[in-house]
Amino acid sequence: xxxxxxxxxxxVQPGGSLRLSCAASGxxxxxxxxxWVRQAPGKGLEWVSAISGSGGSTxxxxxxxxxxxxxxxxxxxTLNLQMSSLRAEDxxxxxxxxxxxxxxxxxxxxxxxxxxxxxTLVTVSS
Amino acid sequence: QSALTQPLSASGSPGQSVTISCTGTSSDVGGYNYVxxxxxxxxKVPKLMxxxxxxxxxxVPDRFSGSKSGNTASLTVSGLQAEDxxxxxxxSYAGSNNFVVFGGGTKLTVL
Numbered sequence: 001x002x003x004x005x006x007x008x009x010x011x012v013q014p015g016g017s018l019r020l021s022c023a024a025s026g027x028x029x030x031x032x033x034x035x036w037v038r039q040a041p042g043k044g045l046e047w048v049s050a051i052s053g054s055g056g057s058t059x060x061x062x063x064x065x066x067x068x069x070x071x072x073x074x075x076x077x078t079l080n081l082q083m084s085s086l087r088a089e090d091x092x093x094x095x096x097x098x099x100x101x102x103x104x105x106x107x108x109x110x111x112x113x114x115x116x117x118x119x120t121l122v123t124v125s126s
Numbered sequence: 127q128s129a130l131t132q133p134l135s136a137s138g139s140p141g142q143s144v145t146i147s148c149t150g151t152s153s154d155v156g157g158y159n160y161v162x163x164x165x166x167x168x169x170k171v172p173k174l175m176x177x178x179x180x181x182x183x184x185x186v187p188d189r190f191s192g193s194k195s196g197n198t199a200s201l202t203v204s205g206l207q208a209e210d211x212x213x214x215x216x217x218s219y220a221g222s223n224n225f226v227v228f229g230g231g232t233k234l235t236v237l
Binding site for chain 2: 035037044045046047050059061095100102107108109110111112113114116117118119
């Protein structure tokens, strides 16, 4: 059974930093790209960042580029998101999600997110 | 990275059908057959309902169907049931630089 368990959410002041983690189990972690998707209170889903199975390729939404860093430790089946220069608009539930991609000819197409964690709440406020 | 456009709300009576649209551009919805739909009940985790425009994961009722025409994808829920009341989000591959984009979400109400 696939399980994704996020941790690290907290209350932080604007300009602060926070590190989120996602512990994965039930599948071959290193074979799959992983992603972070967030949802602000009462708002819709927003894709934040993603990383390939090997960790060699990373992707960021414009809203977090330069402030967030995604990484993974395939030996520990763990996905991380280092967040810095946090803003009030970063307040959200952050979900870890397993990505299904179709790769051909060096290009990988994101098909869908098939498993999601329960989410961890990040609150940025003074 | 503009969000895909969905209507804020949709509604129908039990047993009826309702269609939710998801409009993007030729760089996302129109350019690839990698549109997916997610159902989210209040306080719950999003659940995959449709992938690759029209495919259903195992366990999703065949009352849910998807389609696409040009830059607009659609989710149709037939034979509405009370438990279908939820928020629905579309998503599309948006190119190697943008990875993926979501729609703003549609709140489906079963009257």
